Amino acid sequence: MPEYNRSCSDEIDHAIADQMHAAALQISKTCFDLKKLCVSVLGACMVIMIKFTANKVDHSIFAVGTALVLGFWVSDATSYFYQKALRLAIDHRFKTIADRNGEKYPLTSSSPAILKALFNMSMSLYFVLFAILVTTWFAFRCGWIG
Numbered sequence: 001m002p003e004y005n006r007s008c009s010d011e012i013d014h015a016i017a018d019q020m021h022a023a024a025l026q027i028s029k030t031c032f033d034l035k036k037l038c039v040s041v042l043g044a045c046m047v048i049m050i051k052f053t054a055n056k057v058d059h060s061i062f063a064v065g066t067a068l069v070l071g072f073w074v075s076d077a078t079s080y081f082y083q084k085a086l087r088l089a090i091d092h093r094f095k096t097i098a099d100r101n102g103e104k105y106p107l108t109s110s111s112p113a114i115l116k117a118l119f120n121m122s123m124s125l126y127f128v129l130f131a132i133l134v135t136t137w138f139a140f141r142c143g144w145i146g
Helices: 008-052 059-100 114-118 121-141
Strands: none
Touching: 008 059, 008 121, 059 114, 059 121
16 A cells, blocks of 8 residues: 555554543453453362362352352453444544545444353453353252262
């Protein structure tokens, strides 16, 4: 693409897009940190709960674990949702710049959706932890373990 003279509006839009990109990267890092924190907090809570129940397994361990996983899952999904919204806003900025300069710019980002934020491959850790907790809770309730 040949070099063009950026207008003041183009410069402003590029600066805003750069800021949004930095925010999206920070949110992405936060999503990864939430996953690490979930595993750490879950492990620590399980140990503490077992100590509080006199080294016996009871329903509170599974309830607390499930609540923790669901809480982190919702937090991570919220971050993912806003990250997708930022990426779409960046695409719109670039489309505005392209339109202003008589170029075509295809939008590549999709609109954020709550269900896509909750159920995507980046949330697989929560799927696995939730499935393990619910399965073991069911097995404990049936008397198969414990």
